[in-house]
Amino acid sequence: MKVLKIDHLGIAVSSIDERKNFWTETLGLSFAGAETVQEQKVTTAFFPVGESEIELLESTAPDGPIAKYLEKRGEGIQHVAFRVENIEAALEELKAKGIKLIDEKPRIGAGGAKIAFLHPKATNGILVELCQRDN
16 A cells, blocks of 8 residues: 555634634635535535645534444544555455545545445544555
8 A cells, every 4th residue: 555645634613604614714725615524424624734635524414333433432533544556456455454434435425435444443543544546
């Protein structure tokens, strides 16, 4: 598996509108836009930082994964995403190493990226996302 870089840090928030000013006005980051991913019951907002990004995640449904995360832990870093060269090969390699996966096959995430999550029980409690982007 070839990890290319940290793609983004996912931060769970109760409201993107209420939190984005910190990232833009206080830190001076650019707002690259928001997107709703219906299948994941989430709206995302991206703020580029060099070759990586900050991703704010707001739930669109009370039973969505971000709503559950906020209920349990409150706002904060929800996951770290690593960009990989070939996500299918990475998942096969991790599976062969006995790593527990949430996603055995990639799904489509924000921006059309192929994404898959590793189970936090296999990563010392950290939700790790793998992503592959064509751009």
